[in-house]
Amino acid sequence: MPGPLAGVRVIEIAEGVAGPYAAMSLGDAGADVIKIEPPLGDRSRGWSPQTSAGASVTFQSINRSKRGIVLDWSSGGDIEIARRLLAGADVAVVDKHSLPAGLSWDAVGNAGLVYCAMSGFGPHGPWRDRPASELAAQLASEATASLGWLGEEPVRQGADIGSMYAANYAIQAICAALYARDDSDPSAPTGGQRIDVSLFGSLLAMRSTMWVALSNPDEWWGFHLDSYVKPPDHGYQCRDLPIYFSVARVDAERFDALLDELGMAWARELPAEELERLRTDGAGGTGRYAHELKRYWERGFANHDAAEVIEIVERYGCWAFPMHDYQRLTEDPQVAAVDAVVAVEQSDGTMLRQVAPPWDFEGTPVEVTRSAPRLGEHQAEVLDELDA
Amino acid sequence: MAGPLDGVRVFDLTLWMVGPWASLQLGALGADVVHIEQPGVDWGTLGAGVPPLINGTSAGYITWNMNKRGLFLDLKSHDDRQTAYELLQTCDVFLINMRPGAAERMGVGYEQVKAVNPKIIYTAVTGWGEVGPMRDAPGADPQCQYFTGFWSVSGERGGRGEVYRHFTQLDGSTGNATAQAVLMGLLARKRTGEGQRIHVGMVRAGMALQSHRIAEYLATGAAHEPLGSAGYAAAPDQAFQCQHGDWIGVSATSEDEWQRLCVAVAASEAEGDALSGLGEDARFRRNLDRVANRDALSAILREAFIQRPRHYWLLRLGDAGVPCGYPMSFETLQQHAQVIENGYIQQVVTSGWGDVWTGGPPWEFSRTPARLFGTPQPGEHTGDILDELTQRRVSADHPADESVPVIGG
Numbered sequence: 001m002p003g004p005l006a007g008v009r010v011i012e013i014a015e016g017v018a019g020p021y022a023a024m025s026l027g028d029a030g031a032d033v034i035k036i037e038p039p040l041g042d043r044s045r046g047w048s049p050q051t052s053a054g055a056s057v058t059f060q061s062i063n064r065s066k067r068g069i070v071l072d073w074s075s076g077g078d079i080e081i082a083r084r085l086l087a088g089a090d091v092a093v094v095d096k097h098s099l100p101a102g103l104s105w106d107a108v109g110n111a112g113l114v115y116c117a118m119s120g121f122g123p124h125g126p127w128r129d130r131p132a133s134e135l136a137a138q139l140a141s142e143a144t145a146s147l148g149w150l151g152e153e154p155v156r157q158g159a160d161i162g163s164m165y166a167a168n169y170a171i172q173a174i175c176a177a178l179y180a181r182d183d184s185d186p187s188a189p190t191g192g193q194r195i196d197v198s199l200f201g202s203l204l205a206m207r208s209t210m211w212v213a214l215s216n217p218d219e220w221w222g223f224h225l226d227s228y229v230k231p232p233d234h235g236y237q238c239r240d241l242p243i244y245f246s247v248a249r250v251d252a253e254r255f256d257a258l259l260d261e262l263g264m265a266w267a268r269e270l271p272a273e274e275l276e277r278l279r280t281d282g283a284g285g286t287g288r289y290a291h292e293l294k295r296y297w298e299r300g301f302a303n304h305d306a307a308e309v310i311e312i313v314e315r316y317g318c319w320a321f322p323m324h325d326y327q328r329l330t331e332d333p334q335v336a337a338v339d340a341v342v343a344v345e346q347s348d349g350t351m352l353r354q355v356a357p358p359w360d361f362e363g364t365p366v367e368v369t370r371s372a373p374r375l376g377e378h379q380a381e382v383l384d385e386l387d388a
Numbered sequence: 389m390a391g392p393l394d395g396v397r398v399f400d401l402t403l404w405m406v407g408p409w410a411s412l413q414l415g416a417l418g419a420d421v422v423h424i425e426q427p428g429v430d431w432g433t434l435g436a437g438v439p440p441l442i443n444g445t446s447a448g449y450i451t452w453n454m455n456k457r458g459l460f461l462d463l464k465s466h467d468d469r470q471t472a473y474e475l476l477q478t479c480d481v482f483l484i485n486m487r488p489g490a491a492e493r494m495g496v497g498y499e500q501v502k503a504v505n506p507k508i509i510y511t512a513v514t515g516w517g518e519v520g521p522m523r524d525a526p527g528a529d530p531q532c533q534y535f536t537g538f539w540s541v542s543g544e545r546g547g548r549g550e551v552y553r554h555f556t557q558l559d560g561s562t563g564n565a566t567a568q569a570v571l572m573g574l575l576a577r578k579r580t581g582e583g584q585r586i587h588v589g590m591v592r593a594g595m596a597l598q599s600h601r602i603a604e605y606l607a608t609g610a611a612h613e614p615l616g617s618a619g620y621a622a623a624p625d626q627a628f629q630c631q632h633g634d635w636i637g638v639s640a641t642s643e644d645e646w647q648r649l650c651v652a653v654a655a656s657e658a659e660g661d662a663l664s665g666l667g668e669d670a671r672f673r674r675n676l677d678r679v680a681n682r683d684a685l686s687a688i689l690r691e692a693f694i695q696r697p698r699h700y701w702l703l704r705l706g707d708a709g710v711p712c713g714y715p716m717s718f719e720t721l722q723q724h725a726q727v728i729e730n731g732y733i734q735q736v737v738t739s740g741w742g743d744v745w746t747g748g749p750p751w752e753f754s755r756t757p758a759r760l761f762g763t764p765q766p767g768e769h770t771g772d773i774l775d776e777l778t779q780r781r782v783s784a785d786h787p788a789d790e791s792v793p794v795i796g797g
Binding site: 004029044047049051056057062105120123126130131132135138139140142143145146147148153157161164166178183195197200201204205209210211212213216225232234235288322327330336337338341356359362363 | 562747
């Protein structure tokens with residue numbers, strides 16, 4: 001059965017992470033996506049590490065569900081081919097900073113086209129023509145204030161959240177604009193439009209809770225506010241692995257028994273105020289005193305493996321979860337149960353395991369089958385279709 | 389001009405963050421989002437009471453429930469449940485984030501809602517998924533963020549992985565994936581005329597946000613060691629300290645950007661033997677070479693950046709087209725021309741909590757602009773919405789030729 005976006009034609013002229021991931025998601029959902037690359041290919045082909053298929057893992061895992069062609073913007077003829085592809089498309093996903101003028105929204109002349117321009121810092125303002133990178137956008141949006149030490153070398157999120165947030169917002173905007181389009185004449189839709197999405201704006205939107213929290217809080221504390229003055233948080237180290245947990249739901253009597261089970265009877269001798277904090281403020285690193293209290297918990301947890309602590313804490317009606325690295329994550333039975341990982345056959349015949357799209361559609365199921373294209377793999381096929 | 393989802397109505401049975409964040413987006417896109425809450429709610433418990441509070445209510449609740457109208461319905465009462473079904477007949481989208489089975493107990497499982505409105509896009513959001521050993525475990529941002537490994541790829545170079553101390557990113561990202569799924573469902577319905585049930589879970593959304601990082605592990609079997617400010621895939625792509633101690637992030641993620649960076653560094657006349665020949669140095673010829681020799685490259689560039697003030701580098705790298713940026717705080721962002729001119733942080737009026745700052749719409753539409761309006765009080769629009777349903781009932785009883793008098797004009 002076709003996915004929800006069956007029949008939608010997408011042209012992608014984008015590199016790196018944000019644009020390609022957005023276009024891939026549309027392709028995963030059933031759209032026909034054609035990726036246009038420059039003669040040397042999408043920059044991410046050359047990133048590290050590489051796969052046996054001759055491109056990076058990043059490229060291979062965020063460019064599936066597409067066909068690929070190569071066009072050279074130093075050739076007027078190639079720009080004209082791209083313009084004709086855009087003239088016949090429903091959606092364009094483009095990188096604003098590297099696009100030739102002849103392929104702007106105004107120049108294409110397709111009244112039904114939903115044209116999404118991705119940029120670093122947004123369509124207006126003094127930085128409108130500045131390219132961003134993942135790092136530049138994370139820094140500028142103050143996302144890095146929630147990692148590392150204040151004033152020291154910034155620590156970035158290792159996942160490319162700025163690019164992924166922008167991709168996710170682009171997908172929303174594209175689908176919303178397609179919905180708003182007038183398709184009453186299916187052969188010539190009208191009511192397309194230009195959309196702008198940036199890494200910077202997407203990161204700022206995703207920290208909205210922080211901006212509200214900073215507006216006029218009754219009290220200056222709580223994890224939406226004071227995280228940037230706290231030290232790096234590595235979770236609660238057990239004998240083998242770190243965990244996160246909360247015992248905030250345990251009443252005073254059972255709390256003593258919980259401490260005994262964890263081998264923390266000594267904690268009952270703490271000053272009353274400190275003990276009460278230990279009982280009520282142990283909300284997984286998010287409480288007001290969580291940082292100061294951590295040493296007590298870790299002293300107790302050092303004698304147990306993570307699985308034991310989780311089992312004990314859960315028995316008291318509270319929650320505790322393992323902190324997985326990618327190995328433990330991808331081997332976890334829950335991850336297997338929800339089909340989070342798909343294997344896709346690459347152009348060299350090898351299988352590449354990668355993360356599945358996040359949605360389950362019961363009426364229009366999504367199936368991931370097509371691997372990322374080799375550079376120019378579908379050149380003849382796509383150009384033939386264009387001439388037909 | 390109205391937003392792209394003008395005319396779409398959402399039955400928003402959501403709480404905490406992940407569901408409300410999805411309907412927040414749909415409301416910004418122009419949908420009429422009717423946020424359903426239990427009558428008599430204690431404002432201190434909204435948004436699970438997560439601090440900090442503003443006028444006694446969680447800042448989270450205030451953030452996540454903008455762009456909506458508030459309706460009180462007690463789905464345990466027979467009368468209110470009938471009202472819910474009547475409202476559902478006027479809705480395009482049903483949204484819920486409760487543990488598996490909760491909707492059915494309240495009379496709003498998919499089969500129950502479909503019987504009332506077969507074209508509904510019924511969307512359920514869960515933490516861990518609808519199947520598997522953890523399906524009934526409590527799951528919100530912190531738990532799913534730890535579980536899905538974000539922490540394992542962030543941290544000081546050479547140190548342990550660390551948690552992103554901002555526990556909204558996975559709720560928000562899952563909410564965003566949910567809004568996508570709703571929109572895709574609406575598009576499919578535009579084509580086929582049929583509604584459907586959709587599910588989105590936080591674990592998969594959290595993994596999707598790390599798609600290529602996780603794929604790297606799956607392909608190589610090698611764990612990522614935290615690299616501080618540096619990226620895994622390309623080099624140079626890290627922060628450097630400038631002359632007065634300020635940090636600047638500099639990224640060359642393509643061969644072009646690398647060559648432009650080399651020119652800019654050579655032109656800086658910073659002292660260092662390696663600087664002028666950087667573009668020809670065989671150790672740094674292609675990105676894979678630079679990643680393999682990351683430490684040597686970073687040592688050379690560190691020496692260059694420390695010799696000039698950050699503003700010098702921002703100008704020179706900006707002119708050269710090398711991506712760069714620096715850490716900014718809320719106070720700076722609030723007043724920054726780049727933020728203001730794009731409306732990325734704005735002030736809005738709320739119904740119970742005064743004026744607050746929040747993120748503006750992250751998209752700009754040329755034809756159907758997005759919108760932003762402040763949080764209603766719980767149940768604030770109950771009277772209006774019940775009146776609308778009454779009007780609809782009256783109109784149905786009295787066909788168009790017996791027009792209903794409009795009181796008050």
